[in-house]
C-alpha cells in the first residue's frame with residue numbers, strides 16, 4: 001500500500017524545507033524529498049543556498065575580506081601585522097565545516113518538526129501522486145493531498161564556453177578552488193561574478209570580468225551602479241563592459257577566451273574561467289508527461305501570485321518560478337504556500353524584496369530605482385547621504401558609498417532605498433520594514449536612530465529628501 005501525506009514537498013532548499021516545516025507547524029503530515037549530492041558523494045538538505053550558494057560564498061567573502069583588511073587597513077589603525085598569509089586549505093575547511101553544520105541543522109529541523117525527510121528523486125505524476133526514487137531502496141509512489149514543487153535552479157551553461165569542471169567552472173567550482181588562480185577570468189558581472197571575483201581578487205588573483213551589457217549593474221539604481229563601479233575599479237577588479245564572449249577553450253594550462261567589444265575582437269588568457277551568466281530553473285525529470293503542469297518558454301513553472309500552478313492543490317515556489325532568484329524570496333513563498341494549504345489567508349508583498357550584493361562595500365536595495373520611478377511618470381523627490389559624513393563609518397574606516405532614498409512627491413511614500421556602503425545588507429532591513437508598513441519619508445525622519453550608528457545615514461538621507469539633512473549640506 002502506498003504511503004500518503006497531507007503535503008509532499010519536492011526540493012529541500014530554502015524554499016522547500018521552509019514550506020515543509022511551516023506545513024508541519026500547521027499539524028499536517030509532510031514529506032520532503034531531496035536529491036542534492038555534494039562533491040564528497042554525500043547527500044545533504046539545504047539545496048543550492050546552503051551547499052553551493054549563499055552560505056559558502058559568504059564564508060569565503062568574510063575570510064578574504066579579513067585578509068584584505070589585515071593587509072591594507074590595519075596599518076591605518078596603528079596596528080603592525082607582519083608576514084600576513086592565508087592558508088587557503090584551512091579557509092576551505094572552515095567553509096566546509098559551516099556548510100556541514102548548517103545542512104545538518106536543516107536535517108535536524110525537519111526531524112524535530114516531524115517532517116519525513118526523504119533522500120532521492122521526486123517526480124510529479126498525474127493526480128497528485130509523487131514517484132519517489134530513493135538513493136537506496138525501492139521506488140515508491142506517494143499519495144499527496146497537496147504537492148509543493150521547490151526544485152530550484154542550476155547555472156546557465158554557455159555552448160561557447162562549456163564547463164569542464166576544472167578550468168572552466170560554474171559558481172560551485174569557483175567556491176572550491178584550492179589556491180588563488182594567478183589569472184582569473186569571469187564571464188558576467190552580475191551578483192556571482194562580483195562576489196566571487198572579489199573573493200579571489202582579495203586572495204591574490206588578477207581578476208578580469210567580461211560583461212555583455214554596457215551598463216555596470218544594470219539592474220541597480222544608476223547612482224549606485226556608478227558608485228560601485230568606481231569602488232571596484234579602485235580595488236583592482238577589471239570589468240570590461242559591452243564585452244560579448246564568443247568562445248572559451250582550454251589550451252594546455254590556460255583558458256583562451258575570445259570576446260568582442262566596441263573596439264573589435266579581443267583575447268584574454270587566464271588560468272581559470274568562471275562562467276556566471278545567470279541561472280535557469282531546474283525541473284529536469286520532475287514532471288511526468290501527464291502531470292498537467294505548465295512551464296514557460298524559459299522553463300519556469302507557471303504560477304499565479306499565490307504560487308498556485310494550473311493543477312489544483314499543486315504549488316511551486318523558489319527559483320523554479322518567476323521572480324528574483326533569492327533564498328529569502330523562496331522561503332517566504334514556502335511560508336505562503338504552506339499557510340494557504342492550511343486554509344489561512346496569506347499573501348506576499350513582492351514589491352519589497354531586498355537585494356543584497358555582499359561585496360565590499362556591500363550593495364543593497366529595495367523597491368524601485370530612480371529610473372523605474374521616472375519611467376512610471378510619478379512625481380518624485382530624492383535624498384542621499386554619503387558614508388564619508390558618518391562618524392561610525394569613519395571609525396570603521398569604511399566611508400565609501402551612500403544611502404539614497406526615492407520618495408513620492410504627492411503622498412511622501414517611500415518608493416525605493418538604495419545603499420552602497422558598509423553593512424548595506426543589514427541596513428536595508430530598516431527600509432524593508434518601513435516600506436512593508438507603508439511608512440512615509442516623514443516617518444523615517446521622525447524615527448530616533450542611535451548615535452553613532454550607520455543607520456544614521458538612512459535617517460539623514462530621509463531628511464535630505466526634503467532638504468532637511470542636519471549633518472550634510474543640502475542641495
Ligand code: FAD
Nearest residue numbers: 011013014015035047048053054122152318319325326327
Ligand atoms: P535550491 O536551493 O536550488 O534547492 C532546490 C533543491 O531541490 C536542491 O537541493 C535540489 O537538489 C533539489 N531537487 C531538484 N529537483 C529535484 C527532484 N526532482 N527531486 C528531489 N530533489 C530535487 N540568494 C540569496 O538570497 N542570498 C545570497 O547571498 C545568495 N548567494 C548565492 C551565491 C551563489 C554562488 C549562488 C549560486 C546562489 C546564491 N543565491 C543567493 C541564490 C540562492 O541560492 C537561491 O535563490 C536559492 O537557493 C533558491 O532556493 P530554492 O529552494 O528555490 O532552490
Ligand code: NAD
Nearest residue numbers: 188189190191192193211212245276277278279325356357
Ligand atoms: P546575474 O543575472 O546576476 O548576472 C549575470 C550577468 O551575466 C549579467 O550581468 C548578464 O548581463 C551577464 N551575461 C549574460 N550572458 C553573458 C555573456 N554571454 N557574456 C558576458 N556577460 C553575460 O546572474 P549570476 O551572477 O549568475 O547569479 C545567478 C542568480 O543567483 C542571480 O539571479 C542572483 O539573484 C542569485 N545570487 C544572489 C546572490 C545574492 O543575493 N547576494 C549572490 C549570488 C547569486
